[in-house]
Amino acid sequence: MQCRSDAKVTALVGPSGSGKTSLIESIAGLRSASGRIVIDSISLAELPPERRRIGYVPQDVVLFPHLSVRDNIFYGGRDRGRFDSLCHTLELVPLLDRSPTTLSGGERQRVAIARALMTDPRLLLLDEPLASVDQPLRERILMYLRRVRDLDVPMIYVTHQQFEAVALSSWCIVLRDGRVAAEGRPREILFADPSSGALENVFEVSNPRHEPEKGITRVVTSDGLELVLPHDRVADVGFPMIVRISAEEIVLFGERPGAISSRNLIEGTVTAIRETDGIVDLVVAAPSPIRVRITRSAADELELANGSRVWLAMRSRAFRIVG
Amino acid sequence: MSVVGLTLRVAVISTLIVAPLATIVAALSWRARSRTIIDAIASLPLVLPPTAVGFLLLQVLSRNILFTAAAVVIACAVMSFPLMFVAARAAIDSSDVRYFDVARTLGASPLRAFSTVTLPLAWRGLLAGVILAFCRSIGEFGATIIVAGNIPGRTQTLALAIYDRINMGHDSEALLLVMFVVIAALTAIVASELLIRHQRRRASR
Numbered sequence: 001m002q003c004r005s006d007a008k009v010t011a012l013v014g015p016s017g018s019g020k021t022s023l024i025e026s027i028a029g030l031r032s033a034s035g036r037i038v039i040d041s042i043s044l045a046e047l048p049p050e051r052r053r054i055g056y057v058p059q060d061v062v063l064f065p066h067l068s069v070r071d072n073i074f075y076g077g078r079d080r081g082r083f084d085s086l087c088h089t090l091e092l093v094p095l096l097d098r099s100p101t102t103l104s105g106g107e108r109q110r111v112a113i114a115r116a117l118m119t120d121p122r123l124l125l126l127d128e129p130l131a132s133v134d135q136p137l138r139e140r141i142l143m144y145l146r147r148v149r150d151l152d153v154p155m156i157y158v159t160h161q162q163f164e165a166v167a168l169s170s171w172c173i174v175l176r177d178g179r180v181a182a183e184g185r186p187r188e189i190l191f192a193d194p195s196s197g198a199l200e201n202v203f204e205v206s207n208p209r210h211e212p213e214k215g216i217t218r219v220v221t222s223d224g225l226e227l228v229l230p231h232d233r234v235a236d237v238g239f240p241m242i243v244r245i246s247a248e249e250i251v252l253f254g255e256r257p258g259a260i261s262s263r264n265l266i267e268g269t270v271t272a273i274r275e276t277d278g279i280v281d282l283v284v285a286a287p288s289p290i291r292v293r294i295t296r297s298a299a300d301e302l303e304l305a306n307g308s309r310v311w312l313a314m315r316s317r318a319f320r321i322v323g
Numbered sequence: 324m325s326v327v328g329l330t331l332r333v334a335v336i337s338t339l340i341v342a343p344l345a346t347i348v349a350a351l352s353w354r355a356r357s358r359t360i361i362d363a364i365a366s367l368p369l370v371l372p373p374t375a376v377g378f379l380l381l382q383v384l385s386r387n388i389l390f391t392a393a394a395v396v397i398a399c400a401v402m403s404f405p406l407m408f409v410a411a412r413a414a415i416d417s418s419d420v421r422y423f424d425v426a427r428t429l430g431a432s433p434l435r436a437f438s439t440v441t442l443p444l445a446w447r448g449l450l451a452g453v454i455l456a457f458c459r460s461i462g463e464f465g466a467t468i469i470v471a472g473n474i475p476g477r478t479q480t481l482a483l484a485i486y487d488r489i490n491m492g493h494d495s496e497a498l499l500l501v502m503f504v505v506i507a508a509l510t511a512i513v514a515s516e517l518l519i520r521h522q523r524r525r526a527s528r
Contacts, residue, residue: 030424049427050436056428062421066443075439076429119430 001180004171009155011169011186013162019178020158021059024125027156028056039122055116055124055153059131061108063100069111070096076118086114089147105133106141113148124148124155130164139322142167142242162190166202167242167322187223191289192272199247201290203227206240214261216316223288228264228316242322247281247293249318253311254302264314266290270304284310327503330480333392334460337399341456345407346449350437353415362412369405373465376401380470394471395478399460407456414448415441447519454511461507 001023003010012020026033029049037044044052055076063072069092073083087093090110100108109129116124129145130138145168149155159165165172165186172186182189191201205219210231217231219239229243259265268286275281280299282292290312302308345365352361368376380398381389388394418441426436442449464482471478473487481504488497 028428030428048433049424050430050432052428053430054428056425058421058425060421062419062425064422064426064440064444075426075431115429119428 001173001183003154003156003173007154007169007171008149008152009157009169009171011165011172012156012158012175013160013165013172013190014175014181015160018175020175021127022178023175024056024127024156024158027123028052028054028125030056053119053122055113055119055121057109057112057116057124057126057129059127059129059158061112061132063103063108063111063115065099065101067100068096069098069100069103072100072111073115073118076115077120079118079120082118082120086117089151090114090144104137106137109133109141110144113144117148117151117153121153124153125158126155127158128160129157130159130161142322146242162186163200163202163244165190167204185223185288187288191291192283199291199293200244201247201250202242202244204240204242205229208234208239210235216262225266225286225288227314227319228262229319229321230262230316233317233321237321243319244322245314245319247291249314250290250292251313252282252292252294252298252302253313254308256311257313262316264312264316266312266314268310268312270306270308270310273299273304273306275299280304284312286312326475326479326481326484326500329392329395329478330461330482331507333395333399333480334457337396337403337460338453338457340396341400341404341407341460342449342453345404345452345456346411346442349408349411349415352412354433365408366405368402369409373402373463374469377466377469380466384470389470390472390474390478392471392478395463395467395480398466398470399463402463402466403456403459406459407452410448410452410455411445414445414452417448418444450515450518454515457511458508461504 012023014020022031025031027037027044029044029047029052033045035045044054064075067075073086073092087096090113092110092114095103095107095111100111103111113124113126126145130141133141142164149168157164157168169186172184172189173180174182174189203221203225205221205227207220209218211217212231212235215231216228217234219227219229221227227243234241256267257265266286268284268290270282271285271289272283273280275296278296280294280296282294282304284290284292292312302310304310348361348365352359352365377398380401384394384397388397422440422444423436426440427433431439462482463480464486467478467480468483473479473483479487481500485497485500485504488494488500
């Protein structure tokens with residue numbers, strides 16, 4: 001497996017038991033592995049964990065319960081300037097004197113990430129950081145993770161959520177049975193397969209052009225789609241930002257429908273169809289894959305087949321703004 | 324020197340020797356990640372008759388140590404070693420090895436990771452071991468009487484003195500000494516309990 005150096009975040013996805021955790025534990029040096037592990041042309045396999053400079057945040061976080069949050073963070077290194085800037089970035093200052101046993105799941109994650117970054121790591125390994133966090137908090141932590149990404153420490157991010165992979169990473173590696181099953185840009189890898197169960201389309205958008213008089217803001221996704229979002233919802237948000245739309249919220253047309261300014265209209269080609277229990281899941285190449293879910297009768301009416309030309313309509317208010 | 328003073332001094336010195344030594348051996352045995360011959364040898368005095376240990380010590384100790392207070396200390400240390408060792412091994416075993424692992428990814432050498440993370444997290448079990456070892460030293464009889472004899476004022480500890488008084492029919496003096504032993508043991512146990520509660524309160528704050 002290779003991580004591209006131009007990808008700040010590489011997502012490692014795959015079903016449980018596919019070897020994700022074993023792989024990153026081997027990189028961290030906590031598990032003996034056959035084969036080679038090379039970073040910046042330094043061979044890590046022979047080095048003990050303390051000399052590898054690999055930041056590792058395991059899934060269960062493992063903060064030291066007998067040390068305060070401050071001492072936990074300083075365990076990774078004594079650099080005062082780095083400490084101050086990490087506490088600022090991850091908003092840890094109010095927590096510093098607390099005991100880790102009193103923190104919430106999301107707070108523990110942030111402390112563990114700061115502690116790992118204190119070692120000035122060559123690479124940061126995060127093992128399913130959102131797995132132990134309740135749904136409402138996930139998007140908030142995702143925001144912190146995107147700040148961490150901007151610190152320019154290369155990251156390997158283990159997850160089984162397509163949404164997280166797309167929101168955070170620019171390269172995605174799928175593991176299955178301990179082998180690399182696929183790799184590529186996360187949207188292409190994760191949404192092109194109709195059996196993957198991804199019901200949410202996730203976009204990273206930037207370059208906002210606000211048109212308050214029309215009530216809209218035009219943005220561009222990382223794969224080049226132009227989208228229209230409600231101006232009042234995104235006016236105060238920083239860019240780039242993550243938006244998501246459910247596959248069920250997208251309306252499908254066989255011919256070009258009339259244009260409405262608050263509606264996104266995207267032309268594409270059906271590349272995969274999968275039917276289960278009267279529900280049809282489609283992948284539409286526009287040209288990057290978009291997941292659409294419609295009913296059986298609607299699919300029959302449109303006479304859909306692979307290669308059919310379709311128009312996707314997405315109401316601007318159907319997008320959820322993640323931030 | 325009074326019986327009580329000698330006993331306490333012997334027990335304190337013996338415990339001060341045994342506690343770090345047994346912890347280090349327990350750490351080495353833990354690091355090997357398997358029960359080894361070290362474990363068997365370290366636990367041996369626990370299962371042998373004390374007189375057998377005394378006999379073996381008699382063979383290896385030099386003549387000028389035998390029948391001195393130093394011999395008492397050595398007998399107590401050998402006899403209490405396995406208690407501290409077993410307690411330390413169990414305490415270190417029960418602490419999650421992931422703390423140790425994560426400390427190493429944060430740049431800590433095995434020694435630093437062990438002493439700053441694993442040991443502090445195991446302190447409750449270690450303290451239990453220290454108290455057990457201390458009480459064992461106070462009560463040591465079989466090995467002591469063989470390598471140090473029962474010389475009043477020189478090697479006669481509480482356990483030996485109680486034995487003496489009973490033999491001489493001085494039951495009221497024996498009772499006095501027994502009461503002292505009970506008080507000393509209770510004090511040690513209560514003190515450790517208080518210490519643990521105090522720590523818990525601090526941890527939950």
